[in-house]
Amino acid sequence: MDWLMHGMKRVPGFGATRNPHATVSRGMSNPHTKILITGAGSGIGRALAAKLAGSDKSLFLTSRSADKLKSIAGEVDAAGSTAADLTKPGLAARVVEKAAVALDGLDTVVHCAGIGLIRSAADTTDAEVTQVLNVNARATFLLAQAACQTMAAARRGRFLTIPGILGRAPMRNAAAYVASKYAVSGMIKAFAQEYQRHGIQFSLFHFGGVDSPFWDDLGMKVQREKMIDTATAAEMLAQTIDLPSHLVLGEVVLQPESHQLV
Numbered sequence: 253m254d255w256l257m258h259g260m261k262r263v264p265g266f267g268a269t270r271n272p273h274a275t276v277s278r279g280m281s282n283p284h285t286k287i288l289i290t291g292a293g294s295g296i297g298r299a300l301a302a303k304l305a306g307s308d309k310s311l312f313l314t315s316r317s318a319d320k321l322k323s324i325a326g327e328v329d330a331a332g333s334t335a336a337d338l339t340k341p342g343l344a345a346r347v348v349e350k351a352a353v354a355l356d357g358l359d360t361v362v363h364c365a366g367i368g369l370i371r372s373a374a375d376t377t378d379a380e381v382t383q384v385l386n387v388n389a390r391a392t393f394l395l396a397q398a399a400c401q402t403m404a405a406a407r408r409g410r411f412l413t414i415p416g417i418l419g420r421a422p423m424r425n426a427a428a429y430v431a432s433k434y435a436v437s438g439m440i441k442a443f444a445q446e447y448q449r450h451g452i453q454f455s456l457f458h459f460g461g462v463d464s465p466f467w468d469d470l471g472m473k474v475q476r477e478k479m480i481d482t483a484t485a486a487e488m489l490a491q492t493i494d495l496p497s498h499l500v501l502g503e504v505v506l507q508p509e510s511h512q513l514v
């Protein structure tokens with residue numbers, strides 16, 4: 253994936269790199285500048301918002317928590333934002349609608365919202381499996397459904413999301429989470445076939461562990477210092493947004509060295 257990182261210049265600070273977009277897209281046609289980011293209040297989504305702030309992109313940010321959105325408002329000058337639980341009836345479609353109004357169109361969705369669950373199958377409750385499937389799978393479906401209808405009308409768009417490595421390879425003590433993320437990988441590949449002729453491109457990011465608040469309450473011992481940092485994950489997302497418009501990156505696997513090639 254060297255080409256993805258080519259030309260990136262890291263500078264100190266939260267999720268910060270010198271804006272690479274002018275370099276990457278110079279001389280190339282890339283109309284992807286009206287961007288909805290879900291999960292923007294935390295982790296990878298927040299790092300992406302911080303990275304794209306001040307670039308040629310217009311951002312619409314959403315997160316479940318209004319407080320977290322407020323906390324990022326000082327760092328990121330977005331065209332708009334709204335707090336929404338994407339599992340609530342009608343809210344995924346409403347978020348897409350609000351984004352399209354605030355941005356005067358919508359050509360890119362980076363769907364980072366999601367939750368984790370590390371629990372043995374035996375100990376996973378009905379409520380837990382319902383919740384993880386609801387947030388990770390059902391909400392992704394509803395968001396992609398609404399976004400594709402909006403972007404198909406303009407006949408161009410990019411939809412990026414993060415099933416993670418567990419959307420591609422199973423792990424013990426994570427059956428419910430794995431189910432939710434395989435669902436994401438499968439549905440997005442089906443969306444890609446359905447919307448291929450409508451100019452919408454789909455990208456799946458199979459990251460291994462990313463050092464984010466995702467791990468704060470999961471109750472699993474992990475070596476966070478060996479994980480992917482959120483700035484690197486955000487860089488890969490940003491590079492994909494900035495690909496020339498006739499190119500699509502389908503799937504990326506990026507893992508810490510200690511976990512590679514599952």
Ligand SMILES: NC(=O)c1ccc[n+]([C@@H]2O[C@H](COP(=O)([O-])OP(=O)(O)OC[C@H]3O[C@@H](n4cnc5c(N)ncnc54)[C@H](OP(=O)(O)O)[C@@H]3O)[C@@H](O)[C@H]2O)c1
Binds near residue numbers: 296315339391459466
């Ligand atoms: N971290 C990892 O190791 C890793 C690895 C592979 C894949 N992933 C995936 O990458 C994505 C981002 O993870 P992350 O590491 O950035 O996690 P994170 O820091 O926990 O952020 C998750 C975001 O999702 C939002 N969210 C959760 N439930 C929601 C709901 N019902 N409605 C709307 N928004 C909701 C949260 O909103 P609030 O903060 O406002 O509540 C938060 O902004 C997730 O889909 C995750 O499964 C993570």
